Amino acid sequence: MSEEPLFDPSLKKRKKKAVAFTEDPLGADADPTAPAPETIDNTTTTGETVDLGPTTAHEQMKSNGEEGEDDDFKAMFGDLKKKKKKKEIPMDLANSGTSTPKDAVSAPAITEDLDFSDIKKKKKKSKKAALDMEAFEKELSESKSKSAGDDDEDVEVEHNPNLDIDDADLENDPFAQPDAPPVGVDMGNEPWLTSDRDYAYPELLTRFYALLHAANPALLSSSSQKRYTIAPPSIHREGNKRSVFANVTDICKKMHRQPEHVIQFLFSEMGTTGSVDGAGRLVIKGRFQQKQVENVLRRYIVEYVACKTCKSMDTLLTKENRIFFMSCESCGSRRSVNAIKSGFQAQVGKRSKNRPA
Amino acid sequence: MSVQNLNAVDPFAEEEILATNDVGSQSEYIHIRIQQRNGRKTLTTLQGLPKQYDPKKLLKAFKKEFACNGTLVDDEKMGQVIQLQGDQRVKISTFLTDNGIEKATIKVHGF
Numbered sequence: 001m002s003e004e005p006l007f008d009p010s011l012k013k014r015k016k017k018a019v020a021f022t023e024d025p026l027g028a029d030a031d032p033t034a035p036a037p038e039t040i041d042n043t044t045t046t047g048e049t050v051d052l053g054p055t056t057a058h059e060q061m062k063s064n065g066e067e068g069e070d071d072d073f074k075a076m077f078g079d080l081k082k083k084k085k086k087k088e089i090p091m092d093l094a095n096s097g098t099s100t101p102k103d104a105v106s107a108p109a110i111t112e113d114l115d116f117s118d119i120k121k122k123k124k125k126s127k128k129a130a131l132d133m134e135a136f137e138k139e140l141s142e143s144k145s146k147s148a149g150d151d152d153e154d155v156e157v158e159h160n161p162n163l164d165i166d167d168a169d170l171e172n173d174p175f176a177q178p179d180a181p182p183v184g185v186d187m188g189n190e191p192w193l194t195s196d197r198d199y200a201y202p203e204l205l206t207r208f209y210a211l212l213h214a215a216n217p218a219l220l221s222s223s224s225q226k227r228y229t230i231a232p233p234s235i236h237r238e239g240n241k242r243s244v245f246a247n248v249t250d251i252c253k254k255m256h257r258q259p260e261h262v263i264q265f266l267f268s269e270m271g272t273t274g275s276v277d278g279a280g281r282l283v284i285k286g287r288f289q290q291k292q293v294e295n296v297l298r299r300y301i302v303e304y305v306a307c308k309t310c311k312s313m314d315t316l317l318t319k320e321n322r323i324f325f326m327s328c329e330s331c332g333s334r335r336s337v338n339a340i341k342s343g344f345q346a347q348v349g350k351r352s353k354n355r356p357a
Numbered sequence: 358m359s360v361q362n363l364n365a366v367d368p369f370a371e372e373e374i375l376a377t378n379d380v381g382s383q384s385e386y387i388h389i390r391i392q393q394r395n396g397r398k399t400l401t402t403l404q405g406l407p408k409q410y411d412p413k414k415l416l417k418a419f420k421k422e423f424a425c426n427g428t429l430v431d432d433e434k435m436g437q438v439i440q441l442q443g444d445q446r447v448k449i450s451t452f453l454t455d456n457g458i459e460k461a462t463i464k465v466h467g468f
Contacts, residue, residue, distance in 0.1 A: 241395075269466050272391040293466030325369040343388050343466070344404045344435040349395075 091241035228313040230254050233297060235290045238283060242274075245282040245293060255305050257317055261340070262300060269296045309333040387453065389446050391467035401446055402430075403439040407458075412437045423448050 011344040190207065192199040231254070234246045245266075252259040264283060267273055270292075274284040307315050307328035317337070327334040347354070367398050388404045406412055412429055420427050422437050427441035441449075446465050 123421070270468055271390055288468060295468050343390055343440045344402050344430075344432050346392050346400050346402055346430070346440055348400065348440075349391060 061205070230297075233290055233293045235288060235293055236288070241285065241287060243284045243286065243288040243293075244277075245284060246279065248276075248282040249280045251297070255301065255313070256315070257305065261304070261317065262297075264340050265300050265304070266296055268340050269347065271342075304337055307331060307333060308335065385462060386464045387458070387462055389449050389463065389465045389467075391444055391446055398442075399444045401441045401444060401449065403441070403449055404435050406437070406439070412439055415439065419445070419449065419452070422452060 016070065025067070122144070163188070190199070190203070192203065231247055232252055233248070233251060236244045236246060238244045248262065249259055252262050255262070259276070263274075266282075266284070270284070270288065272284055272285070272286045274282060277283050301313070302318060302325075305313055305315060306315070307326070307330070310328060310331040312328055312330040315326050316329060317326050319322055322339075324337045324339065325334055326337050363454050373448065385407070386405055387407075388402075390402045390404070392400045392402065394400055406415065408417060416427055416429055419425075419439065419441060423441065423443075423445050425442045425445060430438045430440050432438050450460070450465055453463060
Protein backbone atom coordinates (compact mmCIF):
# COMPACT_ATOMS: atom_id res chain seq x y z
CA MET A 1 0.00 0.00 0.00
CA SER A 2 2.76 2.40 0.88
CA GLU A 3 4.47 1.66 -2.40
CA GLU A 4 1.48 2.83 -4.31
CA PRO A 5 -0.22 4.98 -1.78
CA LEU A 6 -2.09 7.37 -3.98
CA PHE A 7 -5.64 6.70 -4.49
CA ASP A 8 -6.47 6.20 -8.11
CA PRO A 9 -9.79 4.78 -9.13
CA SER A 10 -8.90 5.07 -12.78
CA LEU A 11 -5.90 2.86 -12.44
CA LYS A 12 -7.34 0.27 -14.68
CA LYS A 13 -7.96 2.79 -17.36
CA ARG A 14 -4.37 3.69 -17.45
CA LYS A 15 -3.27 0.56 -19.18
CA LYS A 16 -5.78 0.98 -21.91
CA LYS A 17 -5.02 4.58 -22.37
CA ALA A 18 -1.35 4.02 -22.40
CA VAL A 19 -1.68 2.13 -25.61
CA ALA A 20 -3.67 4.84 -27.24
CA PHE A 21 -1.15 7.27 -26.05
CA THR A 22 1.72 5.59 -27.76
CA GLU A 23 -0.23 5.37 -30.92
CA ASP A 24 -1.34 8.87 -31.06
CA PRO A 25 1.87 10.77 -31.20
CA LEU A 26 2.75 8.72 -34.24
CA GLY A 27 -0.41 9.79 -35.89
CA ALA A 28 0.27 13.33 -34.97
CA ASP A 29 3.79 13.16 -36.20
CA ALA A 30 2.75 11.67 -39.41
CA ASP A 31 -0.03 14.09 -39.92
CA PRO A 32 1.74 17.38 -40.13
CA THR A 33 4.64 16.04 -42.06
CA ALA A 34 2.66 14.05 -44.53
CA PRO A 35 1.33 16.86 -46.63
CA ALA A 36 4.58 18.67 -46.76
CA PRO A 37 6.78 16.35 -48.81
CA GLU A 38 4.31 16.19 -51.64
CA THR A 39 4.86 19.69 -52.65
CA ILE A 40 8.05 20.70 -51.04
CA ASP A 41 11.50 19.37 -51.01
CA ASN A 42 12.61 19.11 -47.49
CA THR A 43 16.23 19.70 -47.97
CA THR A 44 17.98 23.00 -47.99
CA THR A 45 20.49 24.10 -50.53
CA THR A 46 23.26 23.09 -48.25
CA GLY A 47 21.82 19.64 -48.15
CA GLU A 48 20.63 19.68 -44.60
CA THR A 49 17.33 18.06 -44.01
CA VAL A 50 14.74 20.31 -42.59
CA ASP A 51 11.70 19.15 -40.83
CA LEU A 52 8.80 20.76 -42.52
CA GLY A 53 5.38 20.92 -41.09
CA PRO A 54 2.28 22.14 -42.78
CA THR A 55 3.01 25.03 -44.97
CA THR A 56 0.86 27.84 -43.85
CA ALA A 57 -0.83 29.57 -41.08
CA HIS A 58 -4.17 28.52 -42.33
CA GLU A 59 -3.21 24.92 -42.02
CA GLN A 60 -2.18 25.62 -38.56
CA MET A 61 -5.46 27.29 -37.91
CA LYS A 62 -7.30 24.45 -39.48
CA SER A 63 -5.78 21.93 -37.21
CA ASN A 64 -6.22 24.22 -34.30
CA GLY A 65 -9.83 24.57 -35.11
CA GLU A 66 -10.39 20.87 -34.99
CA GLU A 67 -9.69 20.80 -31.37
CA GLY A 68 -12.62 22.23 -29.57
CA GLU A 69 -13.03 24.67 -26.87
CA ASP A 70 -12.82 21.89 -24.46
CA ASP A 71 -9.35 21.35 -25.59
CA ASP A 72 -8.37 24.81 -24.71
CA PHE A 73 -9.29 24.07 -21.22
CA LYS A 74 -7.50 20.84 -21.29
CA ALA A 75 -4.50 22.42 -22.73
CA MET A 76 -4.27 25.19 -20.35
CA PHE A 77 -2.59 23.16 -17.74
CA GLY A 78 -0.80 21.14 -20.28
CA ASP A 79 1.08 24.06 -21.68
CA LEU A 80 2.33 25.05 -18.39
CA LYS A 81 3.43 21.63 -17.66
CA LYS A 82 5.42 21.55 -20.78
CA LYS A 83 7.46 24.42 -19.60
CA LYS A 84 8.20 22.87 -16.31
CA LYS A 85 9.07 19.61 -17.87
CA LYS A 86 12.51 19.51 -16.40
CA LYS A 87 11.35 19.52 -12.85
CA GLU A 88 8.07 17.78 -13.01
CA ILE A 89 6.40 14.90 -14.66
CA PRO A 90 4.84 16.23 -17.77
CA MET A 91 1.20 16.61 -17.12
CA ASP A 92 0.36 15.64 -20.64
CA LEU A 93 1.41 12.18 -19.77
CA ALA A 94 -0.52 12.19 -16.60
CA ASN A 95 -3.46 13.47 -18.47
CA SER A 96 -3.68 10.86 -21.08
CA GLY A 97 -3.11 8.18 -18.58
CA THR A 98 -5.68 9.25 -16.19
CA SER A 99 -8.37 11.18 -17.82
CA THR A 100 -11.06 10.02 -15.60
CA PRO A 101 -13.74 7.91 -17.04
CA LYS A 102 -16.47 10.45 -17.15
CA ASP A 103 -14.41 12.39 -19.56
CA ALA A 104 -15.01 9.71 -22.05
CA VAL A 105 -16.01 12.28 -24.54
CA SER A 106 -13.06 14.44 -24.00
CA ALA A 107 -10.61 11.66 -23.61
CA PRO A 108 -9.64 11.68 -27.23
CA ALA A 109 -9.39 15.39 -26.96
CA ILE A 110 -6.86 15.05 -24.25
CA THR A 111 -4.62 12.89 -26.24
CA GLU A 112 -5.06 15.26 -29.05
CA ASP A 113 -4.08 18.03 -26.83
CA LEU A 114 -0.97 16.30 -26.02
CA ASP A 115 0.01 16.05 -29.58
CA PHE A 116 -1.13 19.49 -30.00
CA SER A 117 1.87 21.09 -28.52
CA ASP A 118 3.98 19.00 -30.80
CA ILE A 119 2.03 19.99 -33.80
CA LYS A 120 2.20 23.53 -32.85
CA LYS A 121 5.87 23.36 -32.48
CA LYS A 122 6.23 22.03 -35.92
CA LYS A 123 3.85 24.47 -37.39
CA LYS A 124 5.63 27.44 -36.07
CA LYS A 125 8.74 26.22 -37.59
CA SER A 126 7.14 25.36 -40.83
CA LYS A 127 5.51 28.61 -41.44
CA LYS A 128 8.77 30.27 -41.82
CA ALA A 129 10.07 27.33 -43.65
CA ALA A 130 7.20 27.31 -46.06
CA LEU A 131 7.68 30.79 -47.16
CA ASP A 132 11.28 30.07 -47.34
CA MET A 133 10.56 27.11 -49.51
CA GLU A 134 8.73 29.06 -52.09
CA ALA A 135 11.53 31.47 -52.39
CA PHE A 136 13.64 28.45 -52.64
CA GLU A 137 11.85 26.72 -55.45
CA LYS A 138 12.21 29.83 -57.34
CA GLU A 139 15.81 29.96 -56.51
CA LEU A 140 16.33 26.51 -57.82
CA SER A 141 14.47 27.12 -61.01
CA GLU A 142 16.26 30.27 -61.84
CA SER A 143 19.48 29.41 -60.14
CA LYS A 144 19.70 32.94 -59.12
CA SER A 145 20.78 33.54 -55.60
CA LYS A 146 18.57 35.81 -53.65
CA SER A 147 19.68 37.53 -50.59
CA ALA A 148 16.18 37.28 -49.24
CA GLY A 149 16.29 33.54 -49.37
CA ASP A 150 19.44 33.54 -47.36
CA ASP A 151 17.91 35.83 -44.92
CA ASP A 152 15.07 33.49 -44.40
CA GLU A 153 17.30 30.63 -43.82
CA ASP A 154 19.16 32.50 -41.21
CA VAL A 155 15.98 33.20 -39.47
CA GLU A 156 14.98 29.63 -39.56
CA VAL A 157 18.19 28.35 -38.16
CA GLU A 158 18.04 30.90 -35.51
CA HIS A 159 14.61 29.83 -34.50
CA ASN A 160 14.80 26.14 -34.63
CA PRO A 161 16.81 25.48 -31.52
CA ASN A 162 14.69 27.97 -29.75
CA LEU A 163 11.58 26.08 -30.64
CA ASP A 164 13.00 22.77 -29.69
CA ILE A 165 13.97 23.81 -26.26
CA ASP A 166 10.97 25.86 -25.60
CA ASP A 167 7.39 25.14 -26.09
CA ALA A 168 6.98 28.08 -28.38
CA ASP A 169 4.20 29.07 -26.11
CA LEU A 170 6.04 31.90 -24.64
CA GLU A 171 5.06 35.28 -25.76
CA ASN A 172 7.12 34.84 -28.81
CA ASP A 173 6.01 36.86 -31.64
CA PRO A 174 8.89 35.72 -33.64
CA PHE A 175 6.91 35.08 -36.62
CA ALA A 176 5.55 38.48 -37.11
CA GLN A 177 9.05 39.45 -37.93
CA PRO A 178 10.15 36.60 -40.16
CA ASP A 179 6.80 36.59 -41.85
CA ALA A 180 7.10 40.01 -43.26
CA PRO A 181 10.20 39.74 -45.41
CA PRO A 182 9.31 36.51 -47.17
CA VAL A 183 5.93 37.85 -48.15
CA GLY A 184 7.57 40.78 -49.73
CA VAL A 185 9.70 38.36 -51.67
CA ASP A 186 6.75 36.24 -52.63
CA MET A 187 4.81 39.07 -54.01
CA GLY A 188 6.74 39.14 -57.22
CA ASN A 189 7.73 35.55 -57.63
CA GLU A 190 4.92 33.15 -57.04
CA PRO A 191 5.66 29.79 -58.58
CA TRP A 192 3.06 30.19 -61.28
CA LEU A 193 4.57 33.34 -62.60
CA THR A 194 7.57 31.56 -63.90
CA SER A 195 5.68 28.76 -65.57
CA ASP A 196 2.82 28.59 -68.04
CA ARG A 197 0.41 26.80 -65.73
CA ASP A 198 -2.51 28.38 -63.99
CA TYR A 199 -2.35 28.96 -60.29
CA ALA A 200 -3.83 26.25 -58.21
CA TYR A 201 -6.38 26.92 -55.53
CA PRO A 202 -4.21 25.78 -52.62
CA GLU A 203 -1.46 28.05 -53.78
CA LEU A 204 -3.74 31.00 -53.85
CA LEU A 205 -5.09 30.09 -50.48
CA THR A 206 -1.62 29.92 -49.09
CA ARG A 207 -0.83 33.24 -50.62
CA PHE A 208 -3.97 34.76 -49.20
CA TYR A 209 -3.19 33.64 -45.71
CA ALA A 210 0.38 34.70 -45.96
CA LEU A 211 -0.70 38.16 -47.01
CA LEU A 212 -3.44 38.31 -44.46
CA HIS A 213 -1.18 37.44 -41.62
CA ALA A 214 1.54 39.67 -42.80
CA ALA A 215 -0.91 42.54 -42.92
CA ASN A 216 -2.33 41.92 -39.48
CA PRO A 217 -0.21 39.85 -37.18
CA ALA A 218 -2.78 40.40 -34.49
CA LEU A 219 -4.92 37.73 -36.09
CA LEU A 220 -2.25 35.15 -35.62
CA SER A 221 -1.52 35.92 -32.06
CA SER A 222 -5.17 35.82 -31.13
CA SER A 223 -5.71 32.50 -32.83
CA SER A 224 -2.94 30.53 -31.28
CA GLN A 225 -0.83 32.60 -29.03
CA LYS A 226 -3.01 33.82 -26.23
CA ARG A 227 -3.61 30.98 -23.92
CA TYR A 228 -5.17 31.00 -20.54
CA THR A 229 -2.80 29.30 -18.22
CA ILE A 230 -2.86 28.62 -14.56
CA ALA A 231 -0.27 27.08 -12.40
CA PRO A 232 -1.09 23.44 -11.93
CA PRO A 233 -2.47 22.62 -8.51
CA SER A 234 0.19 21.39 -6.17
CA ILE A 235 -1.09 18.50 -4.19
CA HIS A 236 0.82 16.91 -1.39
CA ARG A 237 -0.11 14.18 0.96
CA GLU A 238 -0.46 14.94 4.56
CA GLY A 239 -0.49 11.84 6.62
CA ASN A 240 -2.27 8.86 5.26
CA LYS A 241 -5.67 10.09 4.34
CA ARG A 242 -5.45 13.79 3.76
CA SER A 243 -4.24 15.81 0.81
CA VAL A 244 -2.98 19.34 0.88
CA PHE A 245 -3.75 21.67 -1.97
CA ALA A 246 -1.06 24.25 -1.42
CA ASN A 247 -1.57 26.88 -4.08
CA VAL A 248 -5.31 27.20 -3.89
CA THR A 249 -5.17 30.90 -3.13
CA ASP A 250 -2.87 31.56 -6.05
CA ILE A 251 -5.15 29.76 -8.42
CA CYS A 252 -8.19 31.54 -7.10
CA LYS A 253 -6.44 34.84 -7.54
CA LYS A 254 -5.58 33.94 -11.07
CA MET A 255 -9.15 33.03 -11.82
CA HIS A 256 -10.52 36.07 -9.96
CA ARG A 257 -12.74 33.92 -7.82
CA GLN A 258 -13.37 33.77 -4.13
CA PRO A 259 -11.47 30.88 -2.59
CA GLU A 260 -14.62 29.94 -0.71
CA HIS A 261 -16.50 29.45 -3.92
CA VAL A 262 -13.78 27.35 -5.48
CA ILE A 263 -13.36 25.30 -2.35
CA GLN A 264 -17.06 24.72 -2.08
CA PHE A 265 -17.10 23.48 -5.63
CA LEU A 266 -14.11 21.23 -5.06
CA PHE A 267 -15.68 19.66 -2.02
CA SER A 268 -19.04 19.09 -3.57
CA GLU A 269 -17.54 17.61 -6.71
CA MET A 270 -15.14 15.35 -4.95
CA GLY A 271 -17.64 14.36 -2.33
CA THR A 272 -15.41 15.14 0.56
CA THR A 273 -14.70 17.74 3.18
CA GLY A 274 -11.72 19.64 4.45
CA SER A 275 -10.48 22.90 5.81
CA VAL A 276 -8.09 25.74 5.15
CA ASP A 277 -5.06 25.70 7.36
CA GLY A 278 -3.12 28.64 8.77
CA ALA A 279 -0.90 29.07 5.73
CA GLY A 280 -3.84 29.36 3.39
CA ARG A 281 -3.51 25.83 2.15
CA LEU A 282 -6.50 23.66 1.63
CA VAL A 283 -6.51 20.37 3.46
CA ILE A 284 -8.76 17.87 1.77
CA LYS A 285 -9.93 14.71 3.38
CA GLY A 286 -9.16 11.72 1.21
CA ARG A 287 -6.38 10.88 -1.16
CA PHE A 288 -6.25 12.92 -4.26
CA GLN A 289 -3.73 13.26 -6.96
CA GLN A 290 -2.81 16.35 -8.80
CA LYS A 291 -4.46 15.31 -12.00
CA GLN A 292 -7.68 14.54 -10.23
CA VAL A 293 -7.86 17.94 -8.66
CA GLU A 294 -6.88 19.40 -11.96
CA ASN A 295 -9.80 17.75 -13.66
CA VAL A 296 -12.17 19.19 -11.14
CA LEU A 297 -10.60 22.60 -11.53
CA ARG A 298 -11.03 22.38 -15.26
CA ARG A 299 -14.68 21.74 -14.81
CA TYR A 300 -14.87 24.65 -12.46
CA ILE A 301 -13.32 26.88 -15.06
CA VAL A 302 -15.66 25.71 -17.77
CA GLU A 303 -18.61 26.23 -15.53
CA TYR A 304 -17.77 29.32 -13.56
CA VAL A 305 -14.87 31.14 -15.17
CA ALA A 306 -15.00 30.87 -18.92
CA CYS A 307 -17.45 33.14 -20.66
CA LYS A 308 -19.84 31.00 -22.63
CA THR A 309 -20.25 33.62 -25.30
CA CYS A 310 -16.73 34.66 -26.12
CA LYS A 311 -14.76 32.01 -24.25
CA SER A 312 -12.80 34.66 -22.49
CA MET A 313 -11.54 33.95 -19.00
CA ASP A 314 -11.81 37.57 -18.05
CA THR A 315 -14.99 37.31 -16.06
CA LEU A 316 -16.34 38.40 -12.72
CA LEU A 317 -18.62 36.48 -10.44
CA THR A 318 -21.04 38.51 -8.37
CA LYS A 319 -23.82 37.50 -6.08
CA GLU A 320 -27.17 39.18 -6.26
CA ASN A 321 -30.16 38.01 -4.31
CA ARG A 322 -28.66 34.65 -3.59
CA ILE A 323 -27.98 34.04 -7.26
CA PHE A 324 -24.53 34.12 -8.75
CA PHE A 325 -24.07 36.11 -11.91
CA MET A 326 -21.06 35.93 -14.13
CA SER A 327 -20.30 38.98 -16.20
CA CYS A 328 -17.69 38.94 -18.90
CA GLU A 329 -15.21 41.75 -18.89
CA SER A 330 -14.28 41.44 -22.52
CA CYS A 331 -17.63 41.00 -24.24
CA GLY A 332 -19.94 42.33 -21.57
CA SER A 333 -22.28 39.38 -21.52
CA ARG A 334 -23.89 38.49 -18.27
CA ARG A 335 -25.48 35.27 -17.23
CA SER A 336 -26.48 33.44 -14.13
CA VAL A 337 -24.59 30.37 -13.10
CA ASN A 338 -25.80 27.35 -11.23
CA ALA A 339 -25.44 27.42 -7.53
CA ILE A 340 -23.08 24.83 -6.20
CA LYS A 341 -25.10 22.04 -4.76
CA SER A 342 -23.69 19.10 -3.00
CA GLY A 343 -25.68 16.00 -3.68
CA PHE A 344 -26.29 12.90 -1.75
CA GLN A 345 -23.51 11.99 0.59
CA ALA A 346 -23.31 8.35 1.38
CA GLN A 347 -22.43 7.12 4.79
CA VAL A 348 -18.78 6.25 4.91
CA GLY A 349 -16.75 5.36 7.91
CA LYS A 350 -17.99 4.16 11.19
CA ARG A 351 -21.58 4.78 12.01
CA SER A 352 -20.84 5.01 15.66
CA LYS A 353 -18.80 8.16 15.03
CA ASN A 354 -21.73 9.89 13.45
CA ARG A 355 -24.19 8.99 16.13
CA PRO A 356 -24.89 11.86 18.45
CA ALA A 357 -23.62 10.85 21.85
CA MET B 358 -64.32 46.53 -14.81
CA SER B 359 -63.01 43.07 -14.70
CA VAL B 360 -62.15 41.30 -11.52
CA GLN B 361 -58.70 39.83 -11.57
CA ASN B 362 -59.63 36.75 -9.63
CA LEU B 363 -62.35 35.76 -12.05
CA ASN B 364 -60.05 35.63 -15.05
CA ALA B 365 -59.75 32.35 -16.84
CA VAL B 366 -56.04 32.23 -16.24
CA ASP B 367 -54.83 32.86 -12.77
CA PRO B 368 -51.54 34.71 -13.13
CA PHE B 369 -50.24 33.45 -9.83
CA ALA B 370 -50.91 29.85 -10.60
CA GLU B 371 -49.00 30.14 -13.84
CA GLU B 372 -46.07 31.59 -12.12
CA GLU B 373 -46.04 28.75 -9.69
CA ILE B 374 -46.01 26.23 -12.48
CA LEU B 375 -43.25 28.11 -14.17
CA ALA B 376 -41.25 28.14 -11.02
CA THR B 377 -41.63 24.45 -10.46
CA ASN B 378 -40.71 23.81 -14.06
CA ASP B 379 -37.57 25.77 -13.59
CA VAL B 380 -36.59 23.85 -10.57
CA GLY B 381 -37.51 20.65 -12.29
CA SER B 382 -35.23 21.33 -15.22
CA GLN B 383 -32.33 21.75 -12.88
CA SER B 384 -32.94 18.68 -10.86
CA GLU B 385 -33.80 16.58 -13.87
CA TYR B 386 -30.18 15.70 -14.17
CA ILE B 387 -29.15 12.26 -13.16
CA HIS B 388 -26.17 12.78 -10.94
CA ILE B 389 -23.52 10.13 -10.73
CA ARG B 390 -21.07 10.74 -7.96
CA ILE B 391 -18.12 9.03 -6.45
CA GLN B 392 -17.01 8.96 -2.87
CA GLN B 393 -13.84 7.73 -1.36
CA ARG B 394 -13.88 5.14 1.31
CA ASN B 395 -10.95 3.79 3.19
CA GLY B 396 -7.97 2.64 1.21
CA ARG B 397 -8.57 2.61 -2.47
CA LYS B 398 -12.18 1.72 -2.17
CA THR B 399 -14.92 3.83 -3.57
CA LEU B 400 -18.64 4.17 -3.64
CA THR B 401 -20.71 5.30 -6.58
CA THR B 402 -24.05 6.97 -6.06
CA LEU B 403 -26.74 7.59 -8.60
CA GLN B 404 -29.20 10.29 -7.73
CA GLY B 405 -32.16 11.83 -9.50
CA LEU B 406 -33.45 8.92 -11.47
CA PRO B 407 -36.57 9.86 -13.45
CA LYS B 408 -39.82 8.62 -12.02
CA GLN B 409 -40.65 6.25 -14.83
CA TYR B 410 -37.75 3.99 -13.97
CA ASP B 411 -37.97 1.52 -11.19
CA PRO B 412 -34.89 1.98 -9.04
CA LYS B 413 -35.17 -1.51 -7.65
CA LYS B 414 -35.07 -3.14 -11.03
CA LEU B 415 -32.33 -0.84 -12.20
CA LEU B 416 -30.26 -1.69 -9.17
CA LYS B 417 -30.69 -5.33 -9.88
CA ALA B 418 -29.58 -4.82 -13.45
CA PHE B 419 -26.60 -2.77 -12.33
CA LYS B 420 -25.51 -5.38 -9.86
CA LYS B 421 -25.70 -8.08 -12.44
CA GLU B 422 -24.06 -6.06 -15.18
CA PHE B 423 -21.21 -4.57 -13.20
CA ALA B 424 -20.69 -7.53 -10.91
CA CYS B 425 -20.78 -5.42 -7.81
CA ASN B 426 -22.98 -5.09 -4.83
CA GLY B 427 -25.20 -2.17 -4.19
CA THR B 428 -28.13 -0.89 -2.29
CA LEU B 429 -31.02 1.50 -2.45
CA VAL B 430 -30.82 4.31 0.06
CA ASP B 431 -33.75 6.46 1.05
CA ASP B 432 -32.68 10.00 1.59
CA GLU B 433 -35.03 12.62 2.98
CA LYS B 434 -34.00 15.28 0.53
CA MET B 435 -32.77 13.40 -2.48
CA GLY B 436 -35.28 10.59 -2.54
CA GLN B 437 -34.09 7.16 -3.49
CA VAL B 438 -30.43 6.90 -4.28
CA ILE B 439 -28.71 3.91 -5.78
CA GLN B 440 -25.41 3.12 -4.16
CA LEU B 441 -22.91 0.80 -5.76
CA GLN B 442 -19.57 -0.50 -4.62
CA GLY B 443 -16.56 0.66 -6.52
CA ASP B 444 -16.10 3.20 -9.24
CA GLN B 445 -18.94 2.44 -11.63
CA ARG B 446 -19.43 5.91 -13.01
CA VAL B 447 -18.55 5.25 -16.61
CA LYS B 448 -20.30 1.96 -16.64
CA ILE B 449 -23.44 3.51 -15.27
CA SER B 450 -23.48 6.32 -17.76
CA THR B 451 -22.88 4.00 -20.69
CA PHE B 452 -25.49 1.60 -19.40
CA LEU B 453 -28.04 4.36 -19.09
CA THR B 454 -27.26 5.85 -22.48
CA ASP B 455 -27.44 2.44 -24.08
CA ASN B 456 -30.84 1.98 -22.58
CA GLY B 457 -32.31 5.14 -23.96
CA ILE B 458 -31.55 7.84 -21.45
CA GLU B 459 -30.18 10.96 -23.00
CA LYS B 460 -26.59 11.68 -22.34
CA ALA B 461 -27.32 15.34 -21.76
CA THR B 462 -29.36 14.53 -18.71
CA ILE B 463 -26.60 12.58 -17.06
CA LYS B 464 -24.07 14.48 -15.02
CA VAL B 465 -21.01 12.66 -13.87
CA HIS B 466 -19.23 14.22 -10.94
CA GLY B 467 -16.04 13.54 -9.18
CA PHE B 468 -12.40 13.71 -10.13
